[in-house]
Amino acid sequence: MPDHLKDLFDRVLDDEPVPPDGDLAGQAMAQGRGIRRRRGLIVGGSVASAIVAVVVALNLTPAPAGPPPQVSAAAARLAQAEPQCTWPVPDDATDVSIFLRQDVTERQRTGLRDALDGDPLVRNLVFETRQEAYEKFKVLWRDSPDLVAAVDASQLPESFRLELTTPAQYPAFAARFAGRAGVEDLIGGMCP
Amino acid sequence: MNERVANVVSSDTGWGFTRRHERAARDEEFTAFVAAATPRLRRTAYLMCRDWHLAQDLTQLTLARMYASWGRIGRNANLAAYSRRVLMNAVFDQRKRRSGAEVVLADLPDRPGDPAGPTAELHVTLMRALSTLPVRDQAIVVLRHWEDHSVDTVAEILGVSASVVKMRSMRALGRLRELLGEDFVLQ
Incomplete structure (x- = not known):
């Protein structure tokens, strides 16, 4: 019977229309990238709940001595994730954020700004203070009042935000700046 | 991410080139897979949904x-089985969204004057x-008896045990025989 069944199925398929033209693989790749991007945002969500746990745990520690710990750059990174952009990307980045260390010195900060200002790849350079980062953070996490309450401006890093004139040059750019004194983390994003 | 940045720093500008190179190779592989797999995937999909x-x-x-x-599927993966699994999940999702459709189709054979009445062709x-x-039994029948996958492969595709595949398959064929009557057995 199974052989016979196969013949019948083949007859069903006899009236198959001519498949549509077009670049099937190209369309699938474009659509697939979209799926991957959305999946990335969902993963970001679980990272966020991990951060909540960490921040809450920190605040429960009795009598914290010294300055409050800086929330990991992961939290800050999420604070800048414009929904239309993909963060992070390994190559071809249009936008770059450079997060500074908690203990960055005035000299390091100025040195970095001068270097970025003089770099032909950089345009629209903006410095973001802790307070500005916190304002963004509050908006982004308005649905999680616990997280917002657990974090204050001093725990978020300062950063430089910039756009690259040539997205394909991002790996070389990252190599030049990620290791500089005072830099905590550097990430590139692709914005339409 | 920190690791990634570290990679950028340590391996200099060659890194970006390698990444792009890898991506181009991956896209080429995928394009070849699409060309090879699409006709059969579409026919399997048609047997499941009866709508081209x-x-x-x-x-x-x-x-x-x-x-x-x-990137995660890996070179040694059984692409035929994997793609059927993804396809069947898409079929099941689609069925769930319009779950009324099955009932309507089930009613059709009894409608008077329907071209697919007793005189209609067997297929x-x-x-x-x-x-x-x-719907899952339909999948077993199509995968086993049109695609000609082994019981084990069908089990892998549908995420059930081989004994479940055997049992449901037998039951499904028995049911088809009942519905199709003598013609089906005699031919």
Whole structure:
């Protein structure tokens, strides 16, 4: 019977229309990238709940001595994730954020700004203070009042935000700046 | 991410080149897979949904989902089985969204004056009978008896044990025989 069944199925398929033209693989790749991007945002969500746990745990520690710990750059990174952009990307980045260390010195900060200002790849350079980062953070996490309450401006890093004139040059750019004194983390994003 | 940045720093500018090179190779592999796998995927999809437009959409969605995971699938993966799994999940999702459709199809064979009445060709009757089975049993019948996958492969595709595949397959064929009557057995 199974052989016979196969013949019948083949007859069903006899009236198959001519498949549509077009670049099937190209369309699938474009659509697939979209799926991957959305999946990335969902993963970001679980990272966020991990951060909540960490921040809450920190605040429960009795009598914290010294300055409050800086929330990991992961939290800050999420604070800048414009929904239309993909963060992070390994190559071809249009936008770059450079997060500074908690203990960055005035000299390091100025040195970095001068270097970025003089770099032909950089345009629209903006410095973001802790307070500005916190304002963004509050908006982004308005649905999680616990997280917002657990974090204050001093725990978020300062950063430089910039756009690259040539997205394909991002790996070389990252190599030049990620290791500089005072830099905590550097990430590139692709914005339409 | 920190690791990634560290990579950029340590391996200099060659890194970006390697990454792009890898991506181009991966896209080429995927394009070859699409060319090879699409015709059969679409036919399998059609046997599951009996609508060529929908079959095309389900195939496209399957390919897109596979591309989204292409980096993780690995070279030695059984792409035939994996793609069927993604496709069948797309079919099941689609059925769940319009769960009324099955009932309507199931009613059709009894409608008076229907061209697919007793005189209709056997393969048409088969498709109508198939549509009365639970969707997962339809998948087992199509994967086993049109695609010709082994019981173990079908089990892998559908995420059930081999004994479940054997049992449901036997039951499904028995049901088809009942619905199709003597013709089906005699031919």
